[in-house]
Amino acid sequence: MTVVKNLLLYSHGRKLAYRNKMDTRFTDIIQLIKQSRTNAIRAVNAELINLYWNIGEYISKKIEQAEWGDAVVTELAKHIQQNEPEIKGFSDKNIWRMKQFYETYKDISKLSTLLREISWTNNMLIFSRCKTIEEKEFYLKLAMQENYSKRELDRQISASLFERTMIGNSKLSPLVRENNQDLINTFRDSYVFEFLGLPEPHSENDLQRGLVKQMKNVILELGKDFLFIGEEYKLQVGSSDFYIDLLFYHRGLQCLVAIELKADKFKPDHLGQLNFYLEALDRDVKKPNENPSIGVLLCKDKDSEVVEYALSRSLSPTMVSEYKTQLPDKKVLQQKLHELFDNEMGEK
Numbered sequence: 001m002t003v004v005k006n007l008l009l010y011s012h013g014r015k016l017a018y019r020n021k022m023d024t025r026f027t028d029i030i031q032l033i034k035q036s037r038t039n040a041i042r043a044v045n046a047e048l049i050n051l052y053w054n055i056g057e058y059i060s061k062k063i064e065q066a067e068w069g070d071a072v073v074t075e076l077a078k079h080i081q082q083n084e085p086e087i088k089g090f091s092d093k094n095i096w097r098m099k100q101f102y103e104t105y106k107d108i109s110k111l112s113t114l115l116r117e118i119s120w121t122n123n124m125l126i127f128s129r130c131k132t133i134e135e136k137e138f139y140l141k142l143a144m145q146e147n148y149s150k151r152e153l154d155r156q157i158s159a160s161l162f163e164r165t166m167i168g169n170s171k172l173s174p175l176v177r178e179n180n181q182d183l184i185n186t187f188r189d190s191y192v193f194e195f196l197g198l199p200e201p202h203s204e205n206d207l208q209r210g211l212v213k214q215m216k217n218v219i220l221e222l223g224k225d226f227l228f229i230g231e232e233y234k235l236q237v238g239s240s241d242f243y244i245d246l247l248f249y250h251r252g253l254q255c256l257v258a259i260e261l262k263a264d265k266f267k268p269d270h271l272g273q274l275n276f277y278l279e280a281l282d283r284d285v286k287k288p289n290e291n292p293s294i295g296v297l298l299c300k301d302k303d304s305e306v307v308e309y310a311l312s313r314s315l316s317p318t319m320v321s322e323y324k325t326q327l328p329d330k331k332v333l334q335q336k337l338h339e340l341f342d343n344e345m346g347e348k
Contacts, residue, residue, distance in 0.1 A: 046116040049116045049120060049123070053115075056099045057102045060102055074092045077091050077095055097124060097127075101124075114140040114141060118140065118144055122148065126153070126157075138161075138162045139153065139156070139162065146223065160327075163328075163330070164333065189321055190324060191222070191298065191323045192327060193217075195214055204263045227250075255290055255294055256293040256294070258293060258294070258296070260273065260277070261298050262297065262299040262300065264301070265303070266302035275316045281293040292317060293317075295316065301322055
């Protein structure tokens with residue numbers, strides 16, 4: 001009976017292997033189909049944005065030239081509903097949005113392509129929730145690069161990612177900002193993990209377990225180019241074992257990213273451990289075609305001046321970021337950002 005069972009398993013294995021071999025022949029065809037579908041969706045979306053833009057432009061000019069009054073938009077919406085019922089999405093509210101959409105961006109040609117790269121839903125989210133052109137441009141680029149869903153984009157705006165990024169970048173020295181643009185665009189001065197629901201106080205183990213359990217949301221906060229490798233990643237140096245809290249790989253930077261968690265305030269001696277891990281990763285784990293590993297020390301709190309002193313003589317690509325367990329107060333961050341811009345203008 002055992003012999004028969006083994007023969008059946010062997011035969012089944014051969015069939016699976018043959019099927020897999022057959023499947024590899026069609027990989028290129030499948031890829032062409034998927035790429036074509038993606039291109040078609042993008043083309044349809046771009047045409048839809050063009051339509052809304054043209055309608056907004058037409059109505060805006062008619063009203064500006066006093067050929068139409070405000071009431072005409074309501075009449076137009078009723079006309080479409082009554083005479084063209086198969087045409088959906090043209091309520092008076094939506095038509096007014098098209099007019100406002102056009103009037104907001106008509107003089108900003110550099111954003112023209114970006115507007116057509118993301119969905120109308122995401123465009124409306126950015127348009128309605130972002131106040132300045134700089135903020136709108138930031139989220140337009142981010143939504144395109146990260147291919148955000150509506151929920152993901154809404155969360156990033158609620159988490160004040162624009163304000164946090166601008167304030168965080170201002171703390172970097174001009175030399176770093178000029179020579180390490182990829183790092184600036186990838187890593188942040190602070191991260192928000194409101195989705196963890198952590199108690200206060202909490203331990204590093206609580207933080208680590210929460211991050212691993214909610215990895216999909218963590219990747220959203222870190223950036224979609226981050227690939228999770230593992231928790232408590234083991235490094236063996238000599239006869240001793242060491243463990244990295246969280247290890248990622250970043251596709252864009254093509255390097256390993258070690259994240260160490262500290263549920264308290266930053267201390268300079270924390271960096272020694274992280275630098276040791278980076279050296280071990282580069283010697284024993286990094287592949288020849290990959291770039292040097294990067295370390296992120298994620299603390300609950302930090303003194304920026306202490307961090308600056310601690311990092312001033314460090315030759316390793318390490319960063320110290322803080323994490324928050326609640327969504328930040330957007331008004332407070334906006335006020336800080338205004339003060340930052342005012343100071344920069346004053347210096348000029």
